[in-house]
Amino acid sequence: MGIVEILKGRLKVPGEVEIGYIEGDGIGAEVIPQAIRVVDRAVELTYEDKSIEWVELKAGKKALKERGSLLPEETIERIAELKVALKGPLETPVGSGHRSLNVALRKTLDLYANVRPVQYYGAPTPFEYADKVDFIIFRENTEDVYSGIEWKAWSEGAGKVREFLRREFGIEVREDSGIGVKPISKFATQRLMRKALQWAVEKGRKRVTVMHKGNIMKFTEGAFREWAYEVAEREFSEFVSIGERKPGKILVDDRIADNMFQQIIIRPWEYDVIVTPNLNGDYISDAAAALVGGVGMAAGLNVGDTVALAEPVHGTAPDIAGKRIANPSAAILSGALLLEYIGWSKGAELIRKALRETISAGKVTADLSKGGKALSTEEFTAEVIKAMEVLG
Numbered sequence: 001m002g003i004v005e006i007l008k009g010r011l012k013v014p015g016e017v018e019i020g021y022i023e024g025d026g027i028g029a030e031v032i033p034q035a036i037r038v039v040d041r042a043v044e045l046t047y048e049d050k051s052i053e054w055v056e057l058k059a060g061k062k063a064l065k066e067r068g069s070l071l072p073e074e075t076i077e078r079i080a081e082l083k084v085a086l087k088g089p090l091e092t093p094v095g096s097g098h099r100s101l102n103v104a105l106r107k108t109l110d111l112y113a114n115v116r117p118v119q120y121y122g123a124p125t126p127f128e129y130a131d132k133v134d135f136i137i138f139r140e141n142t143e144d145v146y147s148g149i150e151w152k153a154w155s156e157g158a159g160k161v162r163e164f165l166r167r168e169f170g171i172e173v174r175e176d177s178g179i180g181v182k183p184i185s186k187f188a189t190q191r192l193m194r195k196a197l198q199w200a201v202e203k204g205r206k207r208v209t210v211m212h213k214g215n216i217m218k219f220t221e222g223a224f225r226e227w228a229y230e231v232a233e234r235e236f237s238e239f240v241s242i243g244e245r246k247p248g249k250i251l252v253d254d255r256i257a258d259n260m261f262q263q264i265i266i267r268p269w270e271y272d273v274i275v276t277p278n279l280n281g282d283y284i285s286d287a288a289a290a291l292v293g294g295v296g297m298a299a300g301l302n303v304g305d306t307v308a309l310a311e312p313v314h315g316t317a318p319d320i321a322g323k324r325i326a327n328p329s330a331a332i333l334s335g336a337l338l339l340e341y342i343g344w345s346k347g348a349e350l351i352r353k354a355l356r357e358t359i360s361a362g363k364v365t366a367d368l369s370k371g372g373k374a375l376s377t378e379e380f381t382a383e384v385i386k387a388m389e390v391l392g
Contacts, residue, residue, distance in 0.1 A: 001053050004083040004342060006306050011083075013342045015049045020079055024088020025060040026316025027326035032088040034381040035331035039086075039339060041385050042347040042354075045392035050344060055082065059101060060090040071101050076108055080307060086338055087311040088331065091318075102311070103148070106141050111302035111309055112188060113195045114139040116285045117337070121329070121352075122360035123293025123368050132269040133292050136205075138196040139281025141302060143188050144220075146278045150180035184220040184277055186227045193228040195303065196275045197236045200250050207272040208232070208240070210254035211280050224277050225254050257284075264288055289313060296367050299333035301341060308341050310334040324376045327365040329355060332384065354387035 002014035021036065023029045036054055043050055057075045064070050079085050090101040105111070116137040120130045127133075151157035153176050161179050165171040173179065193210075200208050210229070214222030232240050232252045241249035255263060257280045264271060264284070268291065276284065289298035298313035312330030320326055332355060340348040359368065363383045366374040375383065 003081065006083070011342060013344075015047075016051050016053065017084075017342070018053045018055050018082055019338070020055045020057045020082045020085035022057050022059045022075070022085065022087040022090075023062065024316065025062075025091040026089060026318045026321040027314075028060075028088025028090070028316060029062075030321070030324060030326050030377050031312065031328040031331040032086065034328040034377055035086065035335040037381055038328075038332045038351060038384055038388070039335040039347070042336075042339070042351045042388055042392075043344065045388055046346040046350055047344065057085065059087075059105075071104055076105070079105075079309065080109060083307050084338060084342060085307075085309050086331075086335055087309055089312065089314060089316045091316045103146055105309065106302050107146075109302075109307050109309065110142070110304045111307060112141050113192055113303045114141040114281060114285075115199075115301040115303055115337075116281075116288075116313065117299060117333075118285075118288040118292060119352075120292045121297060121356045123297055123329075123364070124370050125291065125293050127265075127291045129265075129268050130292050133264075133288070135264075135268070135271045135288070136199070136273050137281055137285050137288065138192060138199070138273065138275045139285065140184075140188055140192045140224075140276065140278050142278075143184055144182045144278035145180065147181070147183055149183070150178060153178045182220060182279075184224050186223070189224050189227040189277075190231045193231040193275055194235065196273055197232060197240070197250075197252075200273050201236070201239050205250065205272045207251045207253070207270070209260070209271055209274050210252075211257055211260045211274050211276040211284065212254060213257045213280070214254075215256055221257075221277055221280075228254075228275060260284060261287060264291065285313060293368060295330065296327035296365075297329050297333070299330055299337050301334070301337045303341070308338065310338040310341075324378065325366045325374065326377050327367050328377055328381055329359075329365075332381075350388055350392055351384075353391050354384050357387040357391065358383045 001016045001018050003018050005012040023032045059071050059075050119134050158179050162173045210225050212221040212225045214225045240252045242252050245251050289295045295314040300311050300313045302309040312334050336348040336351040365380050
């Protein structure tokens with residue numbers, strides 16, 4: 001067995017590779033093992049000389065119980081060493097308690113690009129154009145509101161910030177205000193845009209659209225737009241056309257954030273790669289997932305320069321945890337993303353085809369059954385594996 005290496009900016013993946021996994025909290029302990037079952041079988045069916053050894057890493061409640069820490073340093077170090085991992089959802093309290101472990105992992109490992117493909121797999125949806133949805137969102141993963149820079153209303157820190165704004169800039173902020181800061185840097189913006197354009201070139205995508213609210217926030221989101229264009233013009237000029245379609249070129253353009261929400265509903269077929277600051281990306285990712293059946297179908301890949309961490313977009317769903325009814329599709333698709341990332345694309349494609357066959361045949365978990373017969377998490381996984389064996 002070996003681990004993934006980075007040589008001259010490219011992945012070197014041994015035929016027998018170690019990949020980390022974190023079960024996570026809530027339904028994570030149910031869906032991640034099922035995703036692993038599917039990934040392993042897909043690899044068996046598509047390659048004679050490849051296999052995965054899964055290495056369990058601890059985080060969340062399981063880590064707290066066994067290691068005394070929600071996010072042990074050894075877990076972070078091991079992910080950095082292995083360079084690829086699959087993670088289940090980790091619980092984040094709302095309004096109090098510890099900050100998001102998901103965010104901590106992304107920031108500590110510098111996983112600056114949150115990559116979320118949105119595609120239709122046959123899930124029930126009221127959206128008329130669901131079968132025409134096939135785009136991918138590149139969301140900046142370290143700045144904007146994810147910086148977590150804020151001060152509580154009436155706190156000493158908030159008072160100091162209000163006084164500074166009043167004294168230095170003549171800006172009055174109400175005393176009962178919580179205050180937050182959203183930094184957006186040229187550095188973080190341009191490395192995200194670079195990653196998105198590299199993906200578009202390698203995958204043969206036709207359009208890259210920058211989503212922003214630069215008409216109002218001119219020096220943060222407006223700058224995001226300008227800095228993104230700079231990368232396209234300076235580093236990808238042979239591949240792109242700015243603002244107008246040209247044969248053989250990737251169209252690079254932009255949309256105001258609120259209009260972008262309308263665009264993915266009324267003409268989703270026009271969009272291909274969407275590049276956004278953090279908060280915009282958070283919103284539009286879930287909205288896009290709703291078009292094709294909900295976050296139970298949404299996969300994600302957090303990518304940096306050396307590490308990739310795949311994870312389903314959904315949360316821990318404590319209300320259904322332990323009931324064996326959770327939909328493992330998002331976890332399975334995240335596993336497929338990880339296979340694609342390491343270059344084992346045949347296995348990834350087999351998984352996606354089998355998932356589409358299974359769901360289109362009405363073999364679904366409770367969230368997609370609409371009152372009909374529902375399969376358990378394990379039963380659904382077994383059906384996906386059966387479909388892979390027929391297709392493979």
